[in-house]
Amino acid sequence: MPKLPLSRFTVLDLTRVRSGPAAVRQFADWGANVIKIEEPGDQPDDRPGGSSQFADYQNTHRNKRSVTLNLKHPKGKALFLKMVEQADVVIENYRPNVKFKLGIDYESLRKVNKRIILASVSGFGQDGPYVDRPGLDQIAQGLGGIMSVTGEPGRGPMRAGIPVADLSSGLFCAIGTLVALLEREESGEGQWVQSSLLQSQVWMMDFQIMRWLMNKEIPGQTGNDHPTTAATGVYPTADGYINLAAMGTEMFIKLVTAIGLPELAEDPRFKLLKTRGQNRPALNAAIAERTKQEPTADWIELLNKAGVPCGSIKNVKETMEDPQVVHLGMAKTLQHPSLGEISVVNHPVIMSRSKREVFTAAPDRGEHNKEVYAEFGVSAAEVDALLQDGAV
DSSP states (O other), rough: OOTTTTTOEEEEEEETTTTHHHHHHHHHHHHTTEEEEEEESTHHHHHHSSHHHHHHHHHTTTEEEEEEEEEHHHHHHHHHHHHHHHSSEEEEOOOOTHHHHHSSHHHHHHHOOOEEEEEEEEEEEEEETTTTTTTOHHHHHHHHTTTSSSSTTTTTOOOOOSSSHHHHHHHHHHHHHHHHHHHHHHHHHOOOEEEEEHHHHHHHHHHHHHHHHHHOOOOOOOSSSSOOOEEEEEEEETTTEEEEEOHHHHHHHHHHHHTTTTGTTTTTTTTSSSHHHHHHHHHHHHHHHHHSOOOOHHHHHHHHTOOOOOEEEOOOOHHHHHHHHHHHHHHHHEEEEEEEEEEEEOOSOOOOOOOOOOEEEOTTTTTTHHHHHHTTTTOOOHHHHHHHTTOO
8 A cells, every 4th residue: 555645643542423533534544543542341322333323433433443441540541651652643522621530631641742732622612611511513503503594494493414513623623633733843842732513613604604793694594595695595396306506697697598587687676686685585486487397307407508506406325326426436445354345435535646545444442452552562461461450
């Protein structure tokens, strides 16, 4: 396998569930030496149970090695600090006070290795009035505003269909950690990188938040319609639905001309961007009456030729079978030791030279104990003794 861009870094992974693993996955996929450190015994909220959880686990924890380690045991903690001496990054998503109780907070790790970077993902931040609250994706979605703008008007708040706060906080944690690694090249020192579900969710609100910050406007739910422009939304066809995105007057004229309703562009209710938004129901009704007369595929062919953004609306099976998704290689196959060939979601970044051709399956708990600990100077006999002591 060719050398991957992050192969020179060792990452100690103390994360579980989703937000932290979403950060670690960025390093694992690009070749970092990621060591997943797990408590001995069972962790029912992180280890696979049902088939869907097993599939999720394979996707979340691919390209890692696993060791067991009891951080509450003095010998286990000593072994962890021995690993920190050689590591570059520690990533954790405990509740904020846990790392201090364990004695693995940033200042404690820095005494062992001044170059270490500690990356922490939390629900609401490492301090502040919500610091002791348990944080989960849906809670952050509610507090961060997305549930107030998702769904149809009058139907009440609606969560997003994916764990957007978990995933975005993990991505921001990874970005922050990469920035810290770049900064370390000049300063020679690590630092403490922090991200949280709440901060990330607020950032992801983007222009919706800006509507309040700049204009003191509180956005509401608009269903499938774009919050500020028309005609952008979901429209019925003869055999289903189609997404249309005619943002701006020039694109609106292209749309109505292509679908055979050029008169809409001259209608005073729809001629200007502002009036199109004000008269959205009437405009949507006029477009829908036309789009439902032809099948989706015909509209997509016609509108793409006219340069109007459009697309079908697919379920996950149809998405993964879409020719462009297949072309992009978004299903990545790997060999599982007992299941044979399985597929996980490929990394969405393509580089011209750095390519990871082979993914490895998510490891069993402690699968690499002797292999990994040997790399830190611990013999197989010493690992067995630590096992007997309950330290690993």
